[in-house]
Amino acid sequence: MGEQGHDESVLAASQPVHTAPQKSNIPxxxxxxxxxxxxxxxxxxDGWLYTTMIGNGPKQDRLLPYPLNTDEEDGDPVFFKPDxxxxxxxxxxxxxxDLATTKPTDLLWLDMDAKERHNAPEGEDLKQMPTQELKALVASQYHAFMEKCRVLGLIPFAVxxxxxxxxxxxxxxxxxxxEETEAANRALAKRFAEFGADPKVYNAGxxxxxxxTYNVKNPERPIKTELWWQA
Structure with a gap:
């Protein structure tokens, strides 16, 4: 099987989900x-979980042994402050x-930036857009993305x-x-390029x-990140 066919077969092996999200505006x-x-x-x-916090102060990198200490489960340990x-x-x-040496994984991922979306207004500065307006813009991207996933039978387990x-x-x-993970991530980004999938976000590291937590690309307007879909 050629490289492209192999990457396609890996994508086809993603676990299907048969429930589509409701098409409300903001999930x-x-x-x-x-x-x-x-x-x-x-x-x-099992391995070492890499976490990092990037903000106004110095970058804070940590490597935590995984699985995490099960004695902490009932206490719901917090690894990051909410802000x-x-x-x-x-x-x-x-x-x-050792941040450089990654272990094999069964995960693939996409990073889709709204500023790259095909129907975003020309010259729009998302960093200055009001929070709810930006959220509604991304919500429209989300619904279109999930619809394409449904059509392809390639449904994510989390968004x-x-x-x-x-x-x-x-x-x-x-x-x-x-190498398989990175090739499949490239194929995934290509397939969802219309939604602003970043082709550079493929590497295992x-x-x-x-x-x-919060996205602080604009420090004067931090935006809370949210889980919108979980299979």
């Missing part, structure tokens, strides 16, 4: 704790103090409103080698935003 945020979020994404994996600009590594790391766009997560049937 209702789904409540999820930080503990539940990591469990949703990383269940069954932080927080990110986490999509793939677990092989060793403590996060990132504050200036969407981040979507897919799970495949087996753990992929790093990628970090994405935590739901229920």
């Amino acid at each position: 209702e945020a789904i409540k999820i704790s930080q503990w539940q979020w990591f469990t949703l994404l990383l269940c069954g994996r 932080t600009n927080a990110f986490f590594g999509m793939a677990l790391r092989e060793q403590k103090d 996060v409103y990132s504050g200036h766009g969407l981040q979507a997560y897919f799970r495949v049937e087996r753990v992929l080698e790093i 990628r970090i994405l935003r935590m739901p229920n």
